Amino acid sequence: MIIRTQVSFSVTGTHFTPSKVPAPFSDSHDPGVIGTVGRFRGAPVPYGSAGFEAPEKEMAKIAWIYERVSPYKSAMRDAGAEHCTLSVTYTYDSQCALSFSQEELKMIVDLDCYFHVDCQTAT
Structure with a gap:
């Protein structure tokens, strides 16, 4: 059973200057x-x-x-974003069976980025 789910989105670029994007980032730094x-x-x-x-x-x-993320996709590209990743980490205690709704799949595709899924056992 899944006991914890973590979801994050990251964007990077050699010339990416997040200070030019008025997004409410959780964290950021300029080159x-x-x-x-x-x-x-x-x-x-x-x-x-x-x-x-x-x-x-x-x-x-x-x-x-x-x-x-979606309202700022163009602004991030204009500010030099080159790579983006949506990461989902599931922590489980007995089985890591997962599924995504049709709406979630549409959102994932629309983000137009790498998609990483990780499953780890609870310690």
Whole structure:
């Protein structure tokens, strides 16, 4: 049984400048910001990045992401976005059987991005 669902959307690009997009991103940075973690820690990050993270208590997480991303798709491309990904992670305790409604599938296709699904066991 699935006990937790996490849904996020990320967008990146070498010249992507999310500060030019009036979207309510959960997190973002423009190219050249000094990295604080990972391989660019203490060095300029060579790409821009932004994302949305659906709230834990939101039941319709894909729709929540879609409603926030779709009005800004053109603006993100105009600001240099090159790659986008919708990620869904399911945490389960006994079985990871999943399905998507027709409406969710339409939203996923309309986002026009990579779609990643991950299943992990509860620890």
